[in-house]
Amino acid sequence: TAKEGGRGQAVTFTANLDNDRLMAAELEDRLRRALERGEIQVAYQPLFDAQAGRVVGVEALAQWVPITGRVSPEIFIPIAERSGLIDQLGMQVLKTAIEQAQKWKTLALSVNVSPIQLRNPNFPADVIRLLDKTGFDPHRLTLEITEGVLMSNPDQARRAIEALRNIGVKFALDDFGCGYASIGALRTFGFDRMKIDRSLVSGLKNREGSEVLTATISLAHALNIPVTAEGVETPEQMAALKQTGCDQLQGFLLGRPMSGADIAALVRSSAA
Ligand code: C2E
Ligand code: MG
Ligand code: MG
Ligand code: MG
Numbered sequence: 001t002a003k004e005g006g007r008g009q010a011v012t013f014t015a016n017l018d019n020d021r022l023m024a025a026e027l028e029d030r031l032r033r034a035l036e037r038g039e040i041q042v043a044y045q046p047l048f049d050a051q052a053g054r055v056v057g058v059e060a061l062a063q064w065v066p067i068t069g070r071v072s073p074e075i076f077i078p079i080a081e082r083s084g085l086i087d088q089l090g091m092q093v094l095k096t097a098i099e100q101a102q103k104w105k106t107l108a109l110s111v112n113v114s115p116i117q118l119r120n121p122n123f124p125a126d127v128i129r130l131l132d133k134t135g136f137d138p139h140r141l142t143l144e145i146t147e148g149v150l151m152s153n154p155d156q157a158r159r160a161i162e163a164l165r166n167i168g169v170k171f172a173l174d175d176f177g178c179g180y181a182s183i184g185a186l187r188t189f190g191f192d193r194m195k196i197d198r199s200l201v202s203g204l205k206n207r208e209g210s211e212v213l214t215a216t217i218s219l220a221h222a223l224n225i226p227v228t229a230e231g232v233e234t235p236e237q238m239a240a241l242k243q244t245g246c247d248q249l250q251g252f253l254l255g256r257p258m259s260g261a262d263i264a265a266l267v268r269s270s271a272a
């Protein structure tokens with residue numbers, strides 16, 4: 001038949017496609033089982049006050065380390081988002097992190113929230129119920145979101161943010177300086193904090209990059225919004241950020257994501 005000629009090609013193409021789908025389906029399956037068994041863990045990366053140099057909070061980061069080797073959140077978060085597992089995963093991370101942070105008394109807690117979670121009409125009520133049940137002070141909690149969320153369904157997002165801000169939960173605009181993040185979003189949604197993406201921080205090595213960073217921090221401050229710099233890896237970056245008046249620092253130079261027990265030890269040693 002006429003189709004016969006292109007058959008070899010079509011078969012290869014289909015095989016690759018099937019392979020990708022199979023891999024994603026396989027990972028989704030494993031992720032679902034990992035969630036059921038409580039195998040998604042949470043690591044905590046310390047957040048430092050830039051001037052005092054003290055640990056003032058932590059960011060909770062989901063970790064999945066099956067025996068076959070660590071899977072990056074950059075891989076499993078999108079799979080969770082596409083498969084509808086993200087609501088369960090997100091609430092599980094939030095619950096684990098809150099229970100851990102309660103032991104620290106004063107440290108602030110930041111938790112990442114996916115666009116998909118924010119679009120779920122039950123989200124604010126679920127968070128409020130968890131806060132009520134655990135007795136965790138809402139003022140200690142910051143939810144980190146990227147702007148993609150807000151663009152796709154701004155009214156729903158605004159309502160969810162408003163409901164949670166009303167009880168004292170704070171919101172940080174994550175990864176500012178990469179992708180969509182804009183000044184408009186900072187104002188429209190009433191963000192309490194800006195997190196500068198590590199791509200902007202690594203740009204500090206040239207003059208143009210350092211001017212962009214300084215301008216970004218000034219801009220946030222003009223709007224009365226404190227700034228956290230992500231991905232601080234070198235003493236030079238740390239010095240430059242302190243000088244521009246950046247409020248909080250986060251990065252491998254100061255502390256990698258670690259266990260709750262290691263955070264407690266870090267706090268003890270930084271207080272001493
Ligand atoms: P993020 O929220 O921007 O988190 C910061 C990421 O940068 C973390 O990667 C952290 O390990 C990494 N990082 C911190 N300091 C440095 C540094 O100095 N150098 C470098 N090269 N990297 C640094 P991680 O844990 O792989 O997480 C990646 C992303 O996955 C997060 O980016 C966040 O968007 C997402 N994610 C992680 N956990 C969750 C979660 O529980 N829920 C949701 N929705 N997303 C999550
Ligand atoms: Mg974050
Ligand atoms: Mg970030
Ligand atoms: Mg990021």
